[in-house]
Amino acid sequence: MMMNKNYMKNFKDGVADALLYGNMADEYGDGYKAGYDFGLVMYAQSRLDMSAEMENEHALSKVKK
Secondary structure (H helix, E strand, O other): OOOOHHHHHHHHHHHHHHHHHOOOOOOOOOOHHHHHHHHHHHHHHHHHHHHHHHHHHHHHHHHHO
């Protein structure tokens, strides 16, 4: 599928809205929703990674005592 510049701009806007603002625009063009959904997945994965890292640090602190 050939993506045009407008699609990519809308995709990036969707990603930014998901990651930075956490809400979706009321009106949007082609690609925005796909970018927004992708941004939500990235946000959720980063939260899971951060949580796992904190659990590992907590477990290591117990071992060092």
